[in-house]
Amino acid sequence: xxxxxxxFQVHQPxxxxxxxxxxxxxxxxxxxxxxxxxxxxxxxxKCYLPANKLLLDxxxxxxxxxxxxxxxxxxxxxxxxxxxxxxxETFDELLNTKCCELFGETYYHSLAFLISEREFIEQIKxxxxxxxxxxxxxxxxxxxxxxxxxxxIADVVSKLGFKAAVTEGTEKILGWRSPNYLxxxxxxxxxLLLRNYRLSDDIAFRFSERSWSEHPLTADKYAYWLANTxxxxxxxxxxxxxxxxxxxxxxxxxEFMRHLPKEVMKHKHLRFxxxxxxxxxxxxxxxLDVPELISWADIDRDLSAWLExxxxxxxxxxxxxxxxxxxKSKDEKLLHEWRLLQTSDHFYYMCTKWFAxxxxxxxxNPYETPYDAYINYMNVLNDLKNRLSKA
Amino acid sequence: MRVLMLGWEFPPFKSGxxxxxxxxxxxxxxxxxxxxxxxxxxxxxxxNYDFIEIIQADGIESIAIASKLTPYxxxxxxxxxxxxxxxxxxxxxxxxxxxxxxxYNMRAVQIGSLVDCDxxxxxDWMTYPAGxxxxxxxxxxxxxxxxxxxxxxxxxxxxxxxxxxxxxQGLLEADLVITVSNYEKKQxxxxxxxxxxxxxxxxxxxxxxxxxxxxxxKYLSDKVVLFVGRLTIQKxxxxxxxxxxxxLEKVPNTRFVIVGSGDLMFNLIQKSIELGISDRVHFVGFxxxxxxxxxxxxxxxxxxxxxxxxxxxxxxxxCNVPVIVSKQSGVSEVLRNCLKVDFWDVNELANKIIxxxxxxxxxxxxxxxxxxxxxxxxxxxxxxAECIELYEKVLS
Numbered sequence: 001x002x003x004x005x006x007x008f009q010v011h012q013p014x015x016x017x018x019x020x021x022x023x024x025x026x027x028x029x030x031x032x033x034x035x036x037x038x039x040x041x042x043x044x045x046k047c048y049l050p051a052n053k054l055l056l057d058x059x060x061x062x063x064x065x066x067x068x069x070x071x072x073x074x075x076x077x078x079x080x081x082x083x084x085x086x087x088x089e090t091f092d093e094l095l096n097t098k099c100c101e102l103f104g105e106t107y108y109h110s111l112a113f114l115i116s117e118r119e120f121i122e123q124i125k126x127x128x129x130x131x132x133x134x135x136x137x138x139x140x141x142x143x144x145x146x147x148x149x150x151x152x153i154a155d156v157v158s159k160l161g162f163k164a165a166v167t168e169g170t171e172k173i174l175g176w177r178s179p180n181y182l183x184x185x186x187x188x189x190x191x192l193l194l195r196n197y198r199l200s201d202d203i204a205f206r207f208s209e210r211s212w213s214e215h216p217l218t219a220d221k222y223a224y225w226l227a228n229t230x231x232x233x234x235x236x237x238x239x240x241x242x243x244x245x246x247x248x249x250x251x252x253x254x255e256f257m258r259h260l261p262k263e264v265m266k267h268k269h270l271r272f273x274x275x276x277x278x279x280x281x282x283x284x285x286x287x288l289d290v291p292e293l294i295s296w297a298d299i300d301r302d303l304s305a306w307l308e309x310x311x312x313x314x315x316x317x318x319x320x321x322x323x324x325x326x327x328k329s330k331d332e333k334l335l336h337e338w339r340l341l342q343t344s345d346h347f348y349y350m351c352t353k354w355f356a357x358x359x360x361x362x363x364x365n366p367y368e369t370p371y372d373a374y375i376n377y378m379n380v381l382n383d384l385k386n387r388l389s390k391a
Numbered sequence: 392m393r394v395l396m397l398g399w400e401f402p403p404f405k406s407g408x409x410x411x412x413x414x415x416x417x418x419x420x421x422x423x424x425x426x427x428x429x430x431x432x433x434x435x436x437x438x439n440y441d442f443i444e445i446i447q448a449d450g451i452e453s454i455a456i457a458s459k460l461t462p463y464x465x466x467x468x469x470x471x472x473x474x475x476x477x478x479x480x481x482x483x484x485x486x487x488x489x490x491x492x493x494x495y496n497m498r499a500v501q502i503g504s505l506v507d508c509d510x511x512x513x514x515d516w517m518t519y520p521a522g523x524x525x526x527x528x529x530x531x532x533x534x535x536x537x538x539x540x541x542x543x544x545x546x547x548x549x550x551x552x553x554x555x556x557x558x559x560q561g562l563l564e565a566d567l568v569i570t571v572s573n574y575e576k577k578q579x580x581x582x583x584x585x586x587x588x589x590x591x592x593x594x595x596x597x598x599x600x601x602x603x604x605x606x607x608x609k610y611l612s613d614k615v616v617l618f619v620g621r622l623t624i625q626k627x628x629x630x631x632x633x634x635x636x637x638x639l640e641k642v643p644n645t646r647f648v649i650v651g652s653g654d655l656m657f658n659l660i661q662k663s664i665e666l667g668i669s670d671r672v673h674f675v676g677f678x679x680x681x682x683x684x685x686x687x688x689x690x691x692x693x694x695x696x697x698x699x700x701x702x703x704x705x706x707x708x709x710c711n712v713p714v715i716v717s718k719q720s721g722v723s724e725v726l727r728n729c730l731k732v733d734f735w736d737v738n739e740l741a742n743k744i745i746x747x748x749x750x751x752x753x754x755x756x757x758x759x760x761x762x763x764x765x766x767x768x769x770x771x772x773x774x775x776a777e778c779i780e781l782y783e784k785v786l787s
Contacts, residue, residue, distance in 0.1 A: 020742035021641060021749070310752035352728075352760060371730055374753055375746040 002180075003233040003273040003281060004226065004264065005193060007069040007166060008240035009143070010048070011109050012040055012076045013345035015366050019376050024383045030337060032366070037083050039364050044084050047244035052090040054243075054254060058261050059099045066261040067099045067272040070240070071143045074107030074130045075343055081134070088134065095135055101274040104128055104139030104162065110342035111145060111306060113153055115320045123339065124160060141166065141275045145344050147195065147237070147296035148303065151289065154185035154192075162190065164279050166237060168296040169194030173288050180231020184284040191279045192288055195237040195296055199225065204238050208251035216252065219259035220266075227267035232282045237296070298353070306347040311374040316347060318381055322388060329391040338384060341377070349373035392782060393426045395508040395525065397499055397518035401445060403679070404434045408595075408702040409514065409538050415598050417443045419775035425782075428506050430499045430521075448498035489553065496521040504528045510782060514538060516554055519561025526564065532785045535565040537575065539625075539699045542582055546624035546696040559583045567785045569593050569778065571700040572721020578697075593777045594725050595700045596769045602682065602709035609687045613646045614748050617688035617712070619681050619703045620695070622653030627694035627717065627734045629655075629662060634692070636666045637741035642748050645671065650684050652677045685710035689754070690747045694734050695720050704729065708765040713757040715743050728761040 017032030058066045072091065080087045094100040106112050107126035112119045124142075131137050142162040144153060149167035157165055169179025177183075179194035202222070206212045214221070226234055239246065247253040264270050273281070297305045307313055319341055326338045349365050350373045367373040396417070400410045417427050421442035433447045499521035503511070512534045513522035519535060526533040540558055541550040562568055562583055568590045570576050576592050579585045609615075616635070620626035628649065635647045649659070649672065656674065663672040678684070681703075685691070691707035691714045698720035705722065707714050708729070716723050717734035730743045747754050 020738060021745045022637070022738065022742065310756050311750075314750075314752040352756065368731060369727070371728075371753060371757055374756075375743065375750070378746070378750050378753075379742075 002226070002229070002231065002270050003278045004270055005069060005233060005235045005273050005275055005278055006067070007071070007103070007143075007193075007235065007237045007275065008242075009071055009237070010076060010240040011073040012036075012043060012079060012364075013109065013343045014075055014079065014340050015039070015364075016341075016346065016376055016380055019379045019383070021379055024379055025386050026383075028383075030380050030383070031340070035366065036079065040079055040083060043241060043245060044080075044087050046249070047241050048084075048087045049090060050249075050254065051240065051243040051257075052087075052094060054257060055100075056090070056094055056097070058258070059094070059097045062261050062265065064097065064099045065265060065272060067101075067274050067277075068094070069101045069103060069141070069275050070094075071103035071105050073105065073109040074127050075109055075340065077130055077134055092135060095137065099274070101141070101276055102131055102135065102137055102139055103141045103143040103166070103275070104131065105143045106145055108339045108343050109145050109345070110339065111148065111303070111316070111344050111347070112342060113144065113148065113156075114307075114316070115323055115342065117156060119323060120156060121160065124157070140164070141193075141279075146305075148293055149192075149290060149295075150293045151186050151188070151291055153293075154188040154190045154290075158185070158188040158190040164191035164193055164275060166193045166195065166235070166275070167290075168294055168301055169196055169235070170294060170301045172294060172301055173290050177286060178231050180229060180234055181285040182233060182279065182282055183286055183288045186287050186289045191284055193233070193235050193275060193278070195235050196229075197296070199229070199234060200236050200238055203236070203253075203256075204242050204246065207242075207247050207253060207256070217256065219256050219263040222256070223260065223263035223267060223270070226264060227270055232285075233273070233278055304353065305351050306344050309350070309352050309370075311352075311370065312347050312350045315350065315374060315377050315381065318378070322385060325388055329388060331391050334384070334387060334391065341381060341384070346373070346377055350377070392424065392510075392779070392786075393428070393508045394420070394510055394512050394782070395503055395506045395529075395531075396427050396429045396512045396514070397503070397521055398429060398431055398514040399495075399517045401429065401431055401438065403438075404431075404436070408700070411598075411702060412538065412595060413514065415596065415771035416774055416778070419771040420778065422772070423775055423779055425775075425779065428508065430502055432495050446502055448495055448502060492517050493520075496524075500524045500528070509786060510534060512536065512782075513561065513565075516541070516558045516561060519557055519564075522561060523564045532566040533564060534567050534569065534782065534785060535561050536569040536571075537562065537579065537699075538571060540575070540578060540582070542578065543575075543697040543699055544623065544625050546627075548624055555583075559585075565589070567591065567781055569781060571595050573724055574719070574721045575699040578699075591781055593774055593781070594721070594769065595702055595705070596771045596774045597702070597705040597709055597765065598771060599709055599766070602685075602706045604686045604710050605682045607683045607686045611646070613644045614642070614689045615687050616645060616647050616690045616692060616744055616748075617650070617684055617707070618648070618692055618694075619650045619684065619707075620693070621651050622649070622655040622659055624655065625696055625698070626651070626653075627696045628659055630694040630734055630737055630740065631692055632659060632662055632666060632668070632672065633737040634694075634740040634744060635663075635672060636668055637737065638744050638748075639668055639671055641745050645748060647672045648684060648688070649674050650676075650678055650681055681706065682710060685712055688712045690715065690744055692740070692744065693717060693720065693722075694732075694740060696734050698722070705765060705768065708761045711758055711762050713747055713754055714761060715740065715747075726761075726764065728757060728764045730757070 014031050106123040112123045140163045142157045142165040147167045179196045183192040350370045352370050402410045402414045427443045429445045433449050438445045503525045510532045541554040562585045576590050618631045663669040691712045693716045695717050701720040701722035704714050704716050714729040718731050732739045
């Protein structure tokens, strides 16, 4: 039996509005509510609502044989609650089928692990709290921002009660080994689910690529590939926005998904699984030693998309530096906004690597250049520091 | 291939980017096997280049009018020759300027009709009438390059209808039109009604051997923000001053250096006094070698109202200076590592200048990335090769 674990990451950042040097100290708000709402309306309409509907249909049509995993960031939940509570309802419906599982992560979709262990833990707990109050569930599986992972992270999250974590099935950590088995963390009681990046990216990136030799990708062909993939589990991890946003409806992405479960079920040895079921059904085959941080981003599979150039490193250092004083201020609004500034997307917009992934970097990017992203961010951060000095 | 080329300036006689362009472009054309005969107005100086045959058409008052011919014609416009002496068309010619253009064209036709060539290539409106006549006399195809339009030069404020009609005529009669950016191509289609398929874009290039930092002592520790360009409406220097005022409120130890001259100089000096920043703004006038200014600059700003290309942005980048350009420019469509603003958005321009001065990581990152970008930028060889392809297209 080969277990199929489909997991979708659901996130939209709270983007910063135009904030010039002259706005520092003016009391102008940081976040562009209107723009964020516009983007969200579009994603809700093009992706979340139709895709949730589709998945719900698939679950009922297959009598629960089709199963799916999600993680939804706190930053997004907050925005949905404020503007599109109907989207939350559809996620709730999915969860009620018991064929859907939610993972835990940092509330702010941040790189908080690099701020401090304390901050990392606080943000994970905030997210847990949000899942409890919104959906009444307690996550068992952990997914760090952009699947960032290391031995140290395994240690921290296992102590928080997580049974497993997801990360990238990169050769960097696997060597000759296959991502299609379960592994365990080094020196921590934590199971690892590794993303099969080839099969995941076939959908995420190559699906509509006309120059790709396998284009067009059909559900029966993909199911055949899955059936012929050796191993005990296949982890297909995608950004949820793949449906309807990264891949437009015209590419046939929804049709593909509509037919996939039934094509998969033609192969008797394939079975959809929730992550927490999967880790009970199969056992880790080996231990993975990951001393350096890895991620699922770009081709480098490291943190270079967020923290490579001087602007990114400087901005991150600056936001990190003020942790203690922000917390000492006991100002809840300030603390929340400081954390919103940690959302990894802000640093992603400052990325100056211009290669094949450039297109992904452009997705809903409010800035014309990475330099503009940095300028705006630093102006906001200076305003926050100014408030802090007066708090 | 033999090309009869008509133009109105050639280094060392130049008033702007066109001279720079023609030198780099014709040298590479020649290396690729094109023989060029170039007819220009009389300059009074011998010009000996081994890659181009230059014929200087004598003028009405040959020597007196040497190099006074300028496309930036307005009755009060100051202009400059290479000796740096200034004069005005009004004081020398009155309204005789157009007469002089007409005379140049007449002589160019007389001289050009004796030249053995495969095609005629004209640069900008002052040479278009001769180009049209020569096309008929020689029965050879006419290629025109449009480096800037009257709408650009006047910032679309009262463009001279005589000039726009000459421009339109030249563009219509040409068998093929070359221009320097998609931005400019759009102007030609929209303002002049020239068919899209006749216009080809060949972006400008940069000579990296010439444009690099020169050793120069900088005695003041103040940061320097630089403007280089003619002081005309087109170049947007007034927006530079407005931004300077805002910058100085936040970063007082900054100096603003303005290299260039033109008919707005008086107004701009006046404006800097009215803004109360005249002690921080330095007008240095026209200087044929701008490298020394690039070499001491911390930020270069090109706030043009309408800029067909904008070679100075490339020059500054080549000299390791972070660049801010207006979005109303051709160069902004080919550059990645620069900051871009709408020319009228003074607040945003000031915001970007301040950010470059206040956030060192931005300054270093932009400087390094833009320098890397310019090192890989197109050369005049690329420009020449693309033009030859177009020559072949028009000849076949």
